[in-house]
């Protein structure tokens with residue numbers, strides 16, 4: 055049985071769940087192959103969405119193939135270590151043949167060198183920090199293996215201080231942004247994917263060297279809407295037991311919107327966040343959007 059409400063330890067100053075840190079050597083010594091593709095995000099940036107899109111792209115829009123197994127089995131979570139081996143990324147990856155699609159939340163400085171040495175392609179997804187932290191808060195209310203999130207105002211404060219799992223949001227998004235030209239990193243935004251999903255899917259397919267007809271692109275758009283993925287047991291994490299995900303607290307696919315932060319931030323919290331954001335992002339102009347124009 056899984057330890058309920060885990061604790062954090064650090065690797066190079068970055069807080070991670072304790073079992074990840076205990077087994078860190080396995081991450082460091084992991085071997086990547088050139089065909090492997092890494093999907094990297096700060097938690098709650100839309101990882102699951104992009105994973106489903108990438109799998110459908112590699113399967114040319116074949117829904118049945120993409121439904122062969124739950125997401126965490128199809129695309130293992132690199133650094134995740136758990137007593138139940140079906141949730142341990144490296145245990146799963148070692149049994150798979152390349153090309154493997156691999157999920158990670160690690161900041162760029164903790165990505166094992168093997169990925170850069172092998173020249174792997176990396177798809178990075180970033181989401182504006184206000185929606186990210188609201189999503190993270192609700193996720194940690196339902197995910198019983200992460201530390202207790204506590205009340206919202208304190209949670210927001212911890213997010214700004216970089217004390218949540220996987221560390222500072224601003225360091226994370228800046229780290230990949232600064233390396234994107236030197237390494238093979240496709241840098242995407244959650245907000246763009248919401249606004250023009252077909253364009254995003256074409257961009258990802260081009261980056262992966264996959265030719266898709268317009269019909270396939272439209273089918274992938276339909277199969278990866280929030281509503282469609284919420285109903286898809288192979289993409290909505292409904293196979294994770296209730297002892298780990300407490301669905302009474304929140305759904306995994308909760309709202310899937312841009313701008314939901316406006317229902318959670320008080321005017322004072324928003325002012326403090328704006329001040330923090332300007333300082334944290336100084337010298338790095340990443341075009342985040344906090345709302346979308348009315349459609």
Ligand code: A3P
Pocket residue numbers: 095096097098099100101102103185188189190192278279280281283306307308309310311314
């Ligand atoms: P919300 O909590 O705001 O709803 P991750 O996969 O990185 O954990 O991110 C989860 C967030 O992405 C959740 O945000 C979830 O609802 C959203 N998401 C997942 N699939 C989506 C989709 N198909 N379209 C839009 N948002 C999606």
